[in-house]
Amino acid sequence: MDLVLVDRQSIADDVVLLSLRREDGGALPPWEPGAHVDVVLGDLVRQYSLCSDPADRTTWRIAVRRAEDGRGGSSRAHALAVGDAVWVHGPRNTFPLVPAARYLFVAGGIGITPILPMVRRAAADGIPWRLVYVGRRRSAMAFRDELPDGVELHPRDEVGPPDLAALLSGTDDGTAVYCCGPERMLAAVSSRPRGPSPHVERFSALPVGEPGAFEVELASSGLVLPVPADRSVLDVLEAAGVAVLWSCREGTCGTCETGVLAGAPEHHDTVLTEDERRVGDVLMVCVSRSSGRLVLDL
Template sequence: MTLELLVDHKEKLADDVVGVTLRAPDGRALPAWEPGAHIDLVLPGGFVRQYSLCGRPGDRPAYRIAVLREPGGRGGSAYVHDDLVAGQRVQVDGPRNHFALVDAKRYLFLAGGIGITPILPMLDRAAETGRDWQLVYGGRTRSAMAFTAELRRHGDRVTIQEGLLDLPALLAEPRPDTAVYCCGPEPLLAAVEQHCAGWPADALHVERFSPLADTGEHTAFEVELAGSGRVLRVPADRSILEVAEEAGVTVLSSCREGTCGTCETGVLAGTPDHRDSVLTAAERRDGDVMMICVSRSCTPKLVLDL
């Protein structure tokens, strides 16, 4: 769903982090969302960036996001920091959710830096449902960590610290009744995945802001478009998305690096070679959907719901 929203408010939240509140120009309620959801912010110059919704899910009049300035980025965060102003209209796609909060008896939330954004509404939901939960939130310095004042209302369930999280202590003992949610920089995610290797399957849930390294072999294969019966050849150096677009097929897409989930496509036959950063281990095993911007095929042919 595409919306034209108004920048209602912009504020500094921490060093190199600004918060932006978006509303409908006519004041109407915005589409509902659940913890873990993100929106695509479409900016001048063709920038499309994904930002987690970090307000409260019941706050239908407004969406709230937080944006970290990325000096080595492609210009999207710099535009939000330097040029986006209150009163400006922007295009938003979504919300979409590939980091949904599963039902669990207990939750352990781990956040690094701007990775706190999708976690915030999860804390409210866990508190509302009376579940046992704990958040450990780390950053380079206190001044660089957003929402620390807001988190105080949760009392001693929240631990805020500078530097690296003590993952060996936090994750040493696998807990079958606990869901672990983690978002932050890639080194944190990789370390958490390593420490959770002995935990029950599907206990760990992560959201990445950057793509995983593609170390798999690239070979050619075919895709059949179920809607028309057309068969397209995907060469080793092209993606399914690129080939489909060249053939005139309209496919929603955004990041083109396997992190946003916009190009999710149904798989009707064949076995996908998943190379995205979105799907859970269970979803990968099921093989019912794939991200066609980066994922490929383990079989000579895939039949896609296109």
């Protein structure tokens, strides 16, 4: 849908808050905490978490940190001016807030964006919660002025990083753990020895390591396509003229999810849950691979 940028604010070092509305002032689609939208920035598409109030159907807010070593998407978002038209797809939610007796939220840097609406929802519902928010320095931590009372701020230049192992050791099966942040933080949270698996959202696809070549077979035609080590399944499908919907090409949005009828996919996306990975009946063709032949539902 075509939206208009109605406000932009600098809310932390290299972080801009963008407010989007429909040009006719009409209601935007509903969404729940954890949802994101796909923002079209020229020939790039980037995913940004909604960080506004789901009850406000007039305005969507997204916060974008400029990535100096990125591929240009965040720089284009920072260049947007009030009045610019912005094409947005969604919302979609691959990081939903599940019912729980208690919540532990851990946010690192710009990872606060999907967490903030979750904290507000838990507080509004009267459910006990705890938020540990880590940043490089206080001035780089977005939404400092909007955080509810009781949030534990950990600017690393002032107090150092939190002891995540000790933090997680105090959680029980009734506590749902949510984390969004850099890979090192997610790895620490995901390695807790007991309790249900944490809910995590990554900024980028999982590392592939040393990719190898394999084959994909298209179930509808029996066509077998080799996938070289330096190309993705999506690249190979497109070169063969097979139409596949895609958006991010980074394993973060879920648009290119494709059914797997046989074979063992190696998942490198940030969309699927651990249970969905174990089932292995879908994969994201933009990043995921295999060590053997995959039969795809195409």
